[in-house]
Amino acid sequence: MTNTPLPRSLDPVTNELLPGYLLRLAHRLALPPLDLGHLCGLTTGPIFPARHLVRLDAAQAQEIADICRLHPAEVHALTLAGQAPGYTPLRIDYLGRHQSSVTMANDGWVLTAFSRYCPDCLTDTAQLPGGPVWQGAWRLPHTFLCERHNRLLAWQCPACHAPAFSNGYRSDGRWRPTQLIPAPGQRLNPARCRHRAGSGRASACGQPLDQPTGEHLPRPTPAMTHAHRRLAEAATAGADHEVTSLGQRVSAQSFFNDVRATVSAIRGSWPLACEVFAELGSMDAVTAHVDALRRPHPERTTALGDGRVARTFGHPPADPLPAAALMALTVAILDNPNGHHTLAPLLSALPSTSTAHIRLRQHATHCSPTMTAVLRGVVRLPQKAVGKPALFPQPATHRGRLDPRTIPAVLPEHWTTPLDELDAPRRQLRRDAAIRLVQMATGRSRRSAALYLGIPLGSLHSATVTIRPWQKEPGNAVAYQNALHRVAEIAIADGEGDPRGASAR
Structure with missing residues (x-):
C-alpha cells in the first residue's frame, strides 16, 4: 500500500459523508468503490466496513487525505462524528458504556442501516463532478424530512422497494451486515439503487433514485418541521451548547437521552399519547408502526413479514412518516415545561417486565434532572439507578478522547x-x-x-x-x-x- 495521490480527486461538498464522497470519486475515476477503498486503506477484502462512517482515527484520516489530495480536517468532516458532535449516541461513552465504532455502526439509534434520501436534492446536485451528493444527515435516525423541498424523505427504491442505499436483508428477514457502501464491487452512478436481492451475489438493482417516485406522501406538518429543527440543532451543537427539555436548560446529551426515554414511553403505552396529541396528525402511521413491533417475533423476522422491523425494534422507525409523527409527539412533550405531567401516565402504563421499562432503567441516570425525577417517581426505579451517589466513582468515560496531558x-x-x-x-x-x-x-x-x-x-x-x-x-x-x-x-x-x-x- 502506497500513499501515492490519485491522478484526479474531488472537493467534498458541505454535509457530504464519506460513502457519498467515495461514490462520487469512484464514479469520476471509473472505478468500483471497493477498489477505491483498497487504495485509501479502508479495507483489504471484499467487505467495506461501516465503522468508518462513524469516525476515523488520525492515521486513517491522514492516509485518505494523502490519497485524495485533501486536508485531514476535511476527511474527519466526512464522518458522522464530525457532522453531528452533539448527537449523544455517537459518543464513545454513550449511556456510561464504552462502545466501539463497530458497535455504533450496528445500533439503530446511532445511524440507520440504509440511507433515506430526497430525490429532489439528488437531482439538484446531479451535475456536480462525480454525480449527485448523499447528505450526511440522511443517515441519522431522527432526520426524516427535507426542509429545502418541504417534503418527507424517501427511504425505499421505487423499483425493488428495498431500503435505499442499504446492504439489504436476508430471506429470513434479518439485515445483512451494514457496509460503508452497498454492492461496493459494482460501478454505478451515485444516484442508482445499490440493493442486491436474494443471496447478495446478484447485480445491484440500478434504479435511478433522483426521479419522482410516484408516491404521494403527505407534506410535513408544522409540528414535524419544528421537531426536525429542534433535533438537528441539538445534534450539531457544540460542547457548551444547551437546549430546553421539560422547561430546563440542559446539555444536548441529556436532551437526546430525554428523547429516547420519551420515545420508549410513547411506544410502550400506545395509544395513550395519541389521545393527548391527536391534533398533531399522522397518528395512524405511528399506530401501524407500533402494531408491527407488537407482532409475534416469528412474524417480524420471516420473509413473509416486514424484516426491516427487526432492525427498528426499540429504535426510531425506518419509514420517515411514522418517524416524523413519533418525533413530533416526542418534541411536543419535551417542549412543554409541564411535560412531566404528560409522561407520568404513559410511564405508569408500562408493565414492569416490558422492554421499554427495562430500557428506561438502563439510561435513566443519563437523562435530564426532571426526566430522572419523573422516572424515579413513576417507574419506581431502584435508587441506585436514578442518580449518582454523593462521591460517585468517576469512570474513564473519555479514555482515548481526552488527553490527560492537556x-x-x-x-x-x-x-x-x-x-x-x-x-x-x-x-x-x-x-x-x-x-x-x-x-x-x-x-x-x-x-x-x-x-x-x-x-x-x-x-x-x-x-x-x-x-x-x-x-x-x-x-x-x-x-x-x-x-x-x-x-x-x-x-x-x-x-x-x-x-x-x-x-x-
Whole structure:
C-alpha cells in the first residue's frame, strides 16, 4: 500500500459523508468503490466496513487525505462524528458504556442501516463532478424530512422497494451486515439503487433514485418541521451548547437521552399519547408502526413479514412518516415545561417486565434532572439507578478522547463556565473537577489523579471534605456530572485546535 495521490480527486461538498464522497470519486475515476477503498486503506477484502462512517482515527484520516489530495480536517468532516458532535449516541461513552465504532455502526439509534434520501436534492446536485451528493444527515435516525423541498424523505427504491442505499436483508428477514457502501464491487452512478436481492451475489438493482417516485406522501406538518429543527440543532451543537427539555436548560446529551426515554414511553403505552396529541396528525402511521413491533417475533423476522422491523425494534422507525409523527409527539412533550405531567401516565402504563421499562432503567441516570425525577417517581426505579451517589466513582468515560496531558491543575477560565453555573464552593469545585477530568481520561484513582496534576494530598483532602456536603444535596451530584461532561468536551475541542494536543494524541 502506497500513499501515492490519485491522478484526479474531488472537493467534498458541505454535509457530504464519506460513502457519498467515495461514490462520487469512484464514479469520476471509473472505478468500483471497493477498489477505491483498497487504495485509501479502508479495507483489504471484499467487505467495506461501516465503522468508518462513524469516525476515523488520525492515521486513517491522514492516509485518505494523502490519497485524495485533501486536508485531514476535511476527511474527519466526512464522518458522522464530525457532522453531528452533539448527537449523544455517537459518543464513545454513550449511556456510561464504552462502545466501539463497530458497535455504533450496528445500533439503530446511532445511524440507520440504509440511507433515506430526497430525490429532489439528488437531482439538484446531479451535475456536480462525480454525480449527485448523499447528505450526511440522511443517515441519522431522527432526520426524516427535507426542509429545502418541504417534503418527507424517501427511504425505499421505487423499483425493488428495498431500503435505499442499504446492504439489504436476508430471506429470513434479518439485515445483512451494514457496509460503508452497498454492492461496493459494482460501478454505478451515485444516484442508482445499490440493493442486491436474494443471496447478495446478484447485480445491484440500478434504479435511478433522483426521479419522482410516484408516491404521494403527505407534506410535513408544522409540528414535524419544528421537531426536525429542534433535533438537528441539538445534534450539531457544540460542547457548551444547551437546549430546553421539560422547561430546563440542559446539555444536548441529556436532551437526546430525554428523547429516547420519551420515545420508549410513547411506544410502550400506545395509544395513550395519541389521545393527548391527536391534533398533531399522522397518528395512524405511528399506530401501524407500533402494531408491527407488537407482532409475534416469528412474524417480524420471516420473509413473509416486514424484516426491516427487526432492525427498528426499540429504535426510531425506518419509514420517515411514522418517524416524523413519533418525533413530533416526542418534541411536543419535551417542549412543554409541564411535560412531566404528560409522561407520568404513559410511564405508569408500562408493565414492569416490558422492554421499554427495562430500557428506561438502563439510561435513566443519563437523562435530564426532571426526566430522572419523573422516572424515579413513576417507574419506581431502584435508587441506585436514578442518580449518582454523593462521591460517585468517576469512570474513564473519555479514555482515548481526552488527553490527560492537556489538563492543568488550575482549569482555564473558559473551561469552567459549566461549573460556575453550579451553586458550589468555587475554588474547591474547580480543583475537584480537574482531578475528575484526569480520572475520566485515564481511569486513575482519585489520589493518583491528584498526584498526576501535582496537587498536594492536603489540598486533595481539603477539596474532598468541602465538596462532599454539597454533593449530598438532592440533584447536585447529577448536575455536577453533567457539568463535568460539558467541561470535558470543551477540553477536547481545545486539544483538537492545539497542534501540541493533536501531536500528543
